[in-house]
Amino acid sequence: MRPRPPLGNPFQILLLACSFALAGYAGVRLFADDWTAVALWLVGAALLHDLVLLPLYSLADRALVRGLGAARRREWTMYVRVPAALSGLLLLVWFPLISGMVDRRYRTATGLSADGYPARWLLITAVLFGGSALLLAVRLRRATKRRPPAVH
Amino acid sequence: MRRQRFVMGCAPLHQPLPAYRRIMRDDRPRLPSSPGFWRSPLRGPWFTSMLGLVLLVGITVLFVTGLVSYAAYNPGLDPVNDQTPGKGFLGFYLFAWPTNPHWLYRATQGLHVTLGITLIPVLLAKLWSVVPRLFALPPARSLAHALERISLLLLVGGGLFEFTTGVLNVQLDYVFPGSFYPLHFYGAWVFFAAFVAHAVLKVPTALRNARRRRAGQEPGAHAAAGEPLTAAGPGGGDLVSPRPDPPTVSRRGALWFVGGASLLLFATTVGQSIGGALRRTALLAPHGGADPGSGPNGFQINKTAAYAGIDAAETGEEAWRLVVTGRTGTVRLGRADLLRMPLHSSALPIACVEGWSTADQWWRGVRLRDLAALVGHDGDPPDVFVESLQRHGAFRRAALRANQVADPRSLLALYVNGEELSPDHGYPARIIVPAAPGVLNTKWVARLTFGDL
DSSP: OOOOOOOOOHHHHHHHHHHHHHHHHHHHHHTSSOHHHHHHHHHHHHHHIIIIIHHHHHHHHHHHHHHHHHTTOGGGHHHHHHHHHHHHHHHHHTHHHHHTTTHHHHHHHHSOOOTHHHHHHHHHHHHHHHHHHHHHHHHHHHHHHHSOOOOO | OTTGGGSBSOOOOOOOOOHHHHHHSOOOTTSTTSGGGOOOTTOSHHHHHHHHHHHHHHHHHHHHHHHHHHHHTOTTTOGGGOSOTTOGGGGTTOOOOOOOSTTHHHHHHHHHHHHHHHHHHHHHHHHHHHHHHHTOSSSOSSHHHHHHHHHHHHHHHHHHHHHHHHHHHHTTOOOSSSOHHHHHHHHHHHHHHHHHHHHHHHHHHHHHHHHHHHTTOOHHHHHHTTSOOOSSOTTOGGGSOSSOOOOSBOHHHHHHHHHHHHHHHHHTTTHHHHOGGGGGGOSSSTTOSSOSSOSTTOSOOSSOHHHHTOOHHHHSTTTOOEEEEETTEEEEEOHHHHHHSOEEEEEEOOBOTTSOBOOOEEEEEEEHHHHHHHTTOOSSOOOEEEEESOOSSTTSEEEEOHHHHHSTTOEEEEEETTEEOOGGGTTTOEEEOTTOOGGGSOSSEEEEEESOO
């Protein structure tokens, strides 16, 4: 006789059964119109994040740390990582406006122009990197000043 | 020494595992299923728990304000207000939407959208912090564990689905499969079902982890320092990398980083819900920056006359007639007839489901309850069914409840800020009701039908 797989915590099973019941009730309605497309979006969102977005930015970060490490400047990592991540985040969130892909609808619906978005995003990016570089420069300078004179 | 100074914050030191433990563990670094594949020294129960607790509060607020927004549409009043007629018991909590305070929807929906955008970095950081568990083997240790992992697909997929549809909708990027309302509403319930289960299972551990750190005894730090690691134990020690890279930032520093990212999104968004001079600070938000025009009609527009397909020939003095129907029959009123009725003023905002809003504008027009009285509803005005000249679009028709009609500030507005309405703001006449969502403030009104709906 094969050993039966363990059940685990019965409270957890009960809780998750309740959760699935509610999710199922809403899910039937969510999937009512175009279930394949909605399922694709729901599962696709998780897969796209976990298997594409996250590995991509992890690899970029690893490359940054390795690159700076090779240049013996590993301690500068955050000065590049922070502005790059913030700029990337803004691009991710406001991509439709920044990329201009909703340009026409945005213009006709709201009476506003979407022309300024890419420029504003670039400007914010410039300020982020500039501010970070300035901070690094100030700290480097301070560190040089504080360094005690060489003792012979 | 000199270089140490530039490491932001101070990181806990992780000693390498003793050799015998390294042999016991499956640390082949090429496979994400092996713990050794994950090298960040930041991952650990404290980091995950702190982010989880922020999301616990934040997502609860998002869910509640979302349900509130659904109630604000008065979906139970008439099918035209209801984008999700098949909701069943998911509308169990619905109530008659009040008209006080007049900024109510402005506040709840501004909070919903601004908080949602602000939480994106926290959500991403939280998912990053637990990603090793996605690949953990064996796939299921028990039935309960298998069910939990299925639930996590709903949690992560549902959460990302909600955030994505919301972010796309406020940017008018309607690429999602279907109408926004049912997708975001039913999606929210699927997500919330998984969220509640996850919270019940994890909050006790998260609170314990958060407290332990304060007492300086984080389980992760101990595990990394050589204490036994549980396979995927409830404590979260499994999140700690067994062979971490040297740190470039402390866990506390990383948390500040996430908080800073949230602050940046907040600061570049919130202005579109406050208006005035602060609108210009919403640098990337859809209704930030400059107003579409100048002067009395210069404030933000949801849908322009051109977008709604309003023909100027229909709105002219000669052509346009307002058809008002009630208990005593139907009257047809031109703009000149309306101007001969008693005109009243009210200062009310436009607040959109997309989260942006305007400061109070000064509207002037005929009270809805006076129009009701004109067709035989004296003293006790009923509900009203409003129809626009607009030929298509979900809210070209809208229903208002009796309490909204009865409010003395509810107007069929003809003027705004001392000037005639512009075509984009609904000339010749538009509805304006305190605390109602923007789309219920119908523009280019053609017909009002009073009576219980």
